[in-house]
Amino acid sequence: MEADSKSARIAETNAVYVVQKPPLIRDLSDEEYSILEKKLIRKMDMRLMPMVILIYIMNYLDRNAIASARLGGLEEDLGLKGYEFQTCVAILNVGYLLMQVPSNLFLNKIGKPALYLTSCMMESQYVWGVICACSGATHSFGGLLACRFFLGFVEAAYYPGVLATLSAWYVRKEMSLRTGIFYCGSMLSGAFSGLIAAGIVDGMDGSRGLRAWRWLFLIEGATTVVIAFAAFFVLPNFPANTPWLTEQERQLAMYRLEVDAAGETDWVSSEREPIVAGFKMIMTDPKNWILAAVVYGAASSISINSFFPTVVASFGRSRVETLLLTAPPYLLACIVCATVSWNADRTNERYWHTVSPLATAMVGLIIACAAEGIGPRYFGAMIMLPGIYTAFNMSMVWTANTNNRPPAKRAAAVAFNNALSGVSGVYSSYLYPNDASPRFVLAFSVNAGMALMAIIASTVLRFVLKRENRKLEQKEMEEERAGQSNVIGTGFRYLT
Numbered sequence: 381m382e383a384d385s386k387s388a389r390i391a392e393t394n395a396v397y398v399v400q401k402p403p404l405i406r407d408l409s410d411e412e413y414s415i416l417e418k419k420l421i422r423k424m425d426m427r428l429m430p431m432v433i434l435i436y437i438m439n440y441l442d443r444n445a446i447a448s449a450r451l452g453g454l455e456e457d458l459g460l461k462g463y464e465f466q467t468c469v470a471i472l473n474v475g476y477l478l479m480q481v482p483s484n485l486f487l488n489k490i491g492k493p494a495l496y497l498t499s500c501m502m503e504s505q506y507v508w509g510v511i512c513a514c515s516g517a518t519h520s521f522g523g524l525l526a527c528r529f530f531l532g533f534v535e536a537a538y539y540p541g542v543l544a545t546l547s548a549w550y551v552r553k554e555m556s557l558r559t560g561i562f563y564c565g566s567m568l569s570g571a572f573s574g575l576i577a578a579g580i581v582d583g584m585d586g587s588r589g590l591r592a593w594r595w596l597f598l599i600e601g602a603t604t605v606v607i608a609f610a611a612f613f614v615l616p617n618f619p620a621n622t623p624w625l626t627e628q629e630r631q632l633a634m635y636r637l638e639v640d641a642a643g644e645t646d647w648v649s650s651e652r653e654p655i656v657a658g659f660k661m662i663m664t665d666p667k668n669w670i671l672a673a674v675v676y677g678a679a680s681s682i683s684i685n686s687f688f689p690t691v692v693a694s695f696g697r698s699r700v701e702t703l704l705l706t707a708p709p710y711l712l713a714c715i716v717c718a719t720v721s722w723n724a725d726r727t728n729e730r731y732w733h734t735v736s737p738l739a740t741a742m743v744g745l746i747i748a749c750a751a752e753g754i755g756p757r758y759f760g761a762m763i764m765l766p767g768i769y770t771a772f773n774m775s776m777v778w779t780a781n782t783n784n785r786p787p788a789k790r791a792a793a794v795a796f797n798n799a800l801s802g803v804s805g806v807y808s809s810y811l812y813p814n815d816a817s818p819r820f821v822l823a824f825s826v827n828a829g830m831a832l833m834a835i836i837a838s839t840v841l842r843f844v845l846k847r848e849n850r851k852l853e854q855k856e857m858e859e860e861r862a863g864q865s866n867v868i869g870t871g872f873r874y875l876t
Contacts, residue, residue: 399635399638399639401635402631402632402634402635403631404627404628404631404632405628405631405632405635416628416629416632417632417636419629420629420632420633421550421554423629424549424550424616424633425558427614427615427616427624428545428546428549428558428615428616429558429561429562431610431611431614431615432542432545432562432565432615433561433562433564433565433568434565434607435538435565435607435611436538436539436542436562436563436565436566436569437565437566437568437569437572438569438600438603438604438607439535439538439539439565439566439569440565440566440569440570440573440685441569441572441573441576441600441604442531442535442600442601442604443472443531443532443535444569444570444573444685445573445577445596445597445600446468446469446528447469447573447685447687447688447689447690448573448574448576448577448581448593448596448689448703449577449593449596449597450465450593450689450690451577451581451689451690451693451699451702451703452577452580452581452585452591452592452593452596452699453585453591453592453593454593457591457593458520458521458524459521460521463810463813464521466809466810466812466813467525467809468521468524468525468528469528469683469687469809470805470806470807470808470809470810471525471528471529471532472528472529472531472532472805473532473802473803473805473806473809474529474532474806475528475529475530475531475532475533475534475536476532476533476535476536476799476802476805477532477536477799477802477803478533478536479533479534479536479537480536480537480539480540480795480796480798480799480802481659481792481795481796481799483536483537483540483541483795484537484540484541484544484791484792484794484795485656485658485659485788485791485792485795487537487541487544487791488544488658488787488788488791488792489788491617491618491620491621492617492618492621493541493542493544493545493548493615493616493617493618494612494615494616494617494622495612495617496537496541497537497538497541497542497545497611497615536799539798540791540794540795540798540799542562543559543776543780543794543798544787544790544791544794544795545615545616545618546558546559546562547780547784547787547790547794548618548619548637548787549616549618549619549633551636551637551639551640552640552728552781552784552875553640553725553728554725555725555777555780555781556721556722556724556725556733556774556777557718557721557722557724557725559721559773559776559777559780560717560718560720560721560722560724560770560773560777561718561721563717563769563772563773563776564714564717564718566685566769567710567711567713567714567717567765567769568710568711568714570685570688570706570707570709570710570713570765571706571707571708571710571711571714572707573706574689574703574704574705574706574707574710575703575704575707576596576599576600577596577689577703578699578700578703578704580592580595580596580599581596581699581700581703582699582700619633619634619637620634640784657786657788657789658786658787658788658789658790658791658792658793659792659796661783661786661788661789661792662783662789662792662793662796665783665789666844667782667783667841667844667845667848668779668782668783668793668796668797670837670840670841670844671775671778671779671782671783671793671797671841672796672797672800672801673833673834673837674734674775674778674834674837674838674841675772675775675776675779675797675798675800675801675834676797676800676801676803676804676830676833676834677738677830677831677832677833677834677835677837678734678738678768678771678772678774678775678801678830678831678834679772679775679798679801679802679804679805680801680804680808680826680827680830680831681741681745681764681768681808681827681830681831682768682769682772682804682805683804683805683808683809683811684764684765684768684808684812684823684827687809687812687823688706688709688761688765689702689703689706690812690814690817691748691761691812691817691820692705692706692758692761693817694757694817694818694819694820695754695757695758695818696754705758708762709761709762709764709765709766710765712762712765712766713765713766713768713769713770715766716737716766716767716769716770717766717769717770717773720733720736720737720770720774721733721770721773721774721777724774724777728875729875729876730774730777730778730781730875730876731838731839731841731842731876733774734771734774734775734778734834734838735835735838735839737766737767737768737770737771737774738767738771738831738834738835738838739767739831739835740763740766740767741763741764741766741767741768741771741827741831742767742828742831742832742835743760743763743767744759744760744761744762744763744764744765744767745760745764745824745825745827745828745831746760746824746828747759747760747763748760748761748764748819748820748824749819749820749821749824749825749828750819751819752819757818757819767831771831771834772801775797775834775838776794776797776798778841778875779793779794779797780793780794781874781875782845782874782875804830808823808826808827811823811826842876845874845875845876846876848874849873849874849876852872852873856871
């Protein structure tokens with residue numbers, strides 16, 4: 381790679397393909413380029429991150445309100461018996477699974493996340509909120525089941541859609557931290573959910589003739605509806621078609637992505653993005669099937685978020701104390717996830733940043749399963765959740781990094797792997813019956829086994845990607861001997 385100011389500044393991938401700078405940034409000095417790039421990244425961070433985090437917090441609050449509602453009298457009031465509560469938890473994942481891949485393929489086709497995601501939000505946040513509020517008005521198992529199914533159906537667009545949007549703005553060395561910060565929204569919602577529920581259960585049970593669990597659904601649902609109106613004016617589209625960028629900023633944003641992929645362009649126009657091509661690519665790519673196993677193993681334990689208050693309730697504390705005790709593990713998980721994500725970007729390393737949290741989660745699950753005292757079991761929970769959430773976030777970052785181009789493949793990969801991992805949420809809901817308390821041996825054993833599977837799959841993936849990198853090096857040597865220079869893709873390496 382040339383070192384002058386007109387050559388591309390490449391991260392630690394050692395890329396050597398020289399991308400010609402577009403006209404409006406061609407004559408900038410290195411210092412001017414650096415200032416403009418920092419300004420652009422700061423602008424992207426301010427427009428993207430706060431809003432997507434806020435919406436994701438509300439997404440998870442709505443989705444997991446049922447866990448706290450269980451302690452607020454939901455089962456007794458609706459007369460739920462046997463595994464009916466677990467079925468209401470599981471059915472959300474069915475609706476969630478059905479829509480993720482079609483939604484992301486459509487988003488990548490039109491290239492307008494500001495329009496699409498906010499339309500989904502103005503529709504689905506109305507629906508998220510209205511359905512969540514309707515959950516508070518239901519009077520039967522069937523009514524709650526229907527509400528939960530449609531809640532999963534309409535919110536499926538959000539998480540994979542945001543990942544596709546982030547990867548269309550940030551280069552690979554910037555993705556892990558931003559994805560980690562975004563994913564912290566789910567952990568903050570887990571912490572806030574317990575605190576909010578504690579206040580509602582303690583202070584509003586019986587208010588205006590409604591039980592605490594109904595107030596929980598109504599308040600969180602109504603709050604979600606309000607947020608929808610601001611999103612359209614804040615969220616961007618893709619760099620090629622975001623109206624609030626200057627032309628110089630647009631050229632820089634697209635140039636950075638092209639450099640990161642060693643000359644391969646990112647999203648340019650809707651006409652160049654066939655809607656099903658990306659899905660066909662991931663179906664025939666063995667690397668993504670290994671990644672799917674990593675994501676699946678990492679995600680299988682996340683179903684505990686719908687039952688974590690139940691797990692903590694096995695400590696024998698009061699309802700309010702139980703809900704308050706759910707907050708610290710989520711707050712720690714938020715800190716750990718952000719820290720690990722930052723370091724993964726700093727080092728451009730993926731394997732150890734995925735495997736280490738998986739191993740930590742596995743240890744926490746084993747402790748919580750084997751110990752009988754409250755102290756060791758709570759310690760197991762404290763290290764379990766940071767490991768689970770951090771590992772899943774890193775597995776999705778690794779998915780986006782490995783399926784970096786074309787953008788249709790990247791969009792399909794993050795949606796498919798996330799959707800496939802949701803299958804575990806269907807059966808995992810049945811691993812936490814009331815009579816499994818206090819140690820939940822079956823659930824924690826299955827989750828520990830899935831974490832081990834993800835560690836094995838990560839190890840296999842690392843060897844596969846290293847082999848692919850050696851093949852790329854060999855191909856470049858052959859091209860050099862043949863007199864071919866500055867070939868698109870030269871110098872690209874998979875992150876391991």
